[in-house]
Amino acid sequence: MKTNVGSKAISYVAAYVFALLSLYPIVLMILSSLKTNLEIFSSPLSLPNSFSLDTYKKLWEAVPFADFLLNSVFVSGMSVLLITVFSAMAAFYLSRFSYKWTGALYFFFIIGLMIPIKLGIVPLFLLMKNIGLLNSLWSLILIYTASGIPISVFILTGFFRTLPVELEEAARIDGCNHLQVFWRVLLPLIRPALATVVIINFIHAWNDFFFPLIFIQEEALKTIPVGMMVLFGEYETDWSLLFAGLTLSALPMIVVFLLASKQFMEGLTAGAVK
Amino acid sequence: MKQFRLHKVASVCLIAAMALIGCSSQGGEKAAPGTQPGASEGSGQQVTLSMHSWRVEDTEGYKAIIQAFEAENPNIKIDFKPFKATEYNTILNTALQSDSGPDILQLRPYAPGISLAEAGYLEPLDNIAGISAFPKDVLAAATGKDGKVYGVPLSLNSTQFFYNKKIFEQNGLKEPKSWDELIATAKTLKEKGIVPISFGAKEGWLLSLSHGVIAPASYSGSGYIDKLLKGESNLQSPEFLQSISRMQELIPYFPENYVGLELNDMRTLFATEKAAMFINGSFELEGLKKLNPDLQLDFFPMPTNDQKAVITTWVDGSYAVNAKSKHKPEALKFMEFMATKKFGELFANQFKRISAVPGVSTDDPLVNKMAELSQSSSTPYLMVVHFAEGKPTTKQALENALQGMYLGKLTPEQVAEEIQKSAATWFPPFKK
């Protein structure tokens, strides 16, 4: 294909303008958090006059952010672990064995993709109360695991189907049982798809605010989004503090992303559509 | 090697399984929110009561009040947890529907709160000490159709025009004594380049609140409310229609882009002295003073068509006891405390608001002036006191319709028609 200089220039401009649009609000958030209220109101677009972390100090004293962070890490990490292991096992079964019910079972899982689980909040609350999980981080882990399973089974089953069966057959001839085939042969092969599943579910669990809002009342058990929500309500007029709170909420995820962005991207592109 | 790998799989499953089992037993001890494990047996033991509120802003203030109570009752601890007002309803209802929830809860006034009592979620409070000292119309905010009282009233709210004394003086303005004077005042301010009224239409509840201030001017003293409550008049009557037209008449005196402004923006405009007047409730006093301690703040009651002046009032935020609470005796003890003069004074001074406890005054002259006017010349906040029912409530229908009016989609006549239609679906006198 002939690519003339003009069309190339347009491509570059378009690609980088959109990159700017994607990043600018986030940069603005971070810069604003370093300004005073007065500065935010009088010149919202300029760079901060002086660099000051005072707002962050105030913020750190106002909320137990370290607790929130730890809770978020625990809830998201545990949910992702359970989702990945359980979904991969289910996907293995669904893609490698065909019984009368396999199709129906797959459909049964896929329905979950279309269920807005929030609509079932009242029965879910009752259920959590009956099994004694109100005000426990495990209520969140179970909900995120359950609601993450459909999309994960969908992605992993799709990926399994693209893998040739010869390898497994060879392993079986070597005397491996199902579990060994699954664990030793298949799991390493579906790593890219697993990465997708991990990323999608981690972001989801990390950022959700609805379920912690309903299920967690103890301050020390709150996750970042819902813990910060009260702060946003309490300091509605203090924009500098608000921006700092928003930045602090977003920061852990952004740092992880920057550190692992290569794996992130490869994971997402590899497993998503097969 | 094979064995080792297998072992790993098994252990992951085991960890997962243990986690599942472990969590449920651990959670079992925790039980419902607000009930602490092993604390309820034996009266000498420490009991912690959970107390929920929608006033995030009040967290600090409650600390002092609760400390006073805990000093008198060393075996009871109160765990005060506020939620954002919008989420409070969702959290509370979800919990109540599952027979759990806090021991002590803040109750919305009138119909919405009473509906919880009617559904059986609240403990009657008729027998606690001090409750009979409250006037009947104050208790009405939390009295069920069965005649029982379900909440200890917390405060009397009033809504009014706040104004900036300094700006008024600098421009030779005085408190308006009639609607025309109010318009003239606003006009003068606008000519001088000052925003006359800090107002925003983005949040519906502030529209019905402002209407609650402006409307009585049109019908106060005419016996309209009595006729309305008997079904002899309705929400499309000339008086009521005038109240809505007047809301429209004020548009030129609102800030630029007022349809996009929220309470924060309005409060900031007024506190930073960019706007001269601000229609809002007594509960804003504390926040305004925090934003600008030097603000020369005053308020005027609404001048009415019959040459008087009224202040719009209602009872706000009673506290109630959850019927499913595991620590009812302790919770009732706190209710008794809330009915005492000591609590009333602590509350009034801490929050700069009018306590519902009779005979309590504060050290704030402005609050005292509000309290006096609430006694001598008050008018009910119609939408909260009488029209907060329906699905959606008639109050919400008014909010939506007023928003429509400010966006140029509805005429005042259509607004009146909309809310009459809403009230007709449930308001008993209209159904006859």
Place this chain on the structure above:
Amino acid sequence: MIHLFPLPALIIYTLFVLYPIVSAFLYSLYDWDGIKRGVFVGLKNFVTLFTVEPFHEMFWNAFGHNVYYFVIEMIVQNGIAFGLAFLIYRKIRGAAFLKMAYFMPRLLSVIVIGFLWKLILNPNYGALNTLLTEIGLQQWAKPWLGDPDTALLAIILINCWFGIGFAMLIFLAGLQAIPEELIEAARLDGATGFRLLWKIILPLCMPAITIMTIFTFIQAFEAFELVYAMQGSMGEPFRSTDTLAVYFYRLAFSSAGGAGDVAVGLGSALAVVLFFIVASVSAVSLYLMRKREVQH
């Protein structure tokens, strides 16, 4: 032994997704007094939802907004995302940085996004209106979220900002899965530029496009969090930002406080309707995609 494999997923999913949602659906068959369940009434709630004022008006108003949400996201989010994916596919310098930049907003919580954009769009002090004023376009400065003509669009565009990175990656994966030989062959046949894109690349990208369309559809019809975080549960201003899920929230939970304005039965009926809209459309598209794949 092998049948144990799907069991953990099956149990957790059934217990914590299916069971609550089916129970909630069953609520729609009962009469409710506030938040107390009454007698079995069959389909009465569904009839009320579609025939009684103001419920049916609110339904169609919200439904229209969901459709609008879907259309704008398809055009803006997926259109731009495909364009960007194509640019990266055709090799561009700094591709790694670009991918990262596009994806960055997806990392933020809706709570953060909602607050951040509310501050940016604030009519008096917000960055957007300040920017417009500084470059001499003050007549363009608007109360974006208070004006019914712009409020919903603003929210949808923010959603696009949020979702472009993810959509772009899906499209990029689709593009990269196209065998090189096919494109080479087409080029040898003289196909260039738009013809190549239109006749060869787009059809071969159909699986990715279908999946993204289904995701977008589900997301658009379940749109709740961002709308709620920015405009609350009343669909303000003047119901111009109401969506089916926000309407559900309003029916199932009180916005006035207490139980008086709650209609659990109607809310559950709405949930059932919403589920059937989403499920039927996604199932049909998935089925069609499968069929086409088999034909290839």
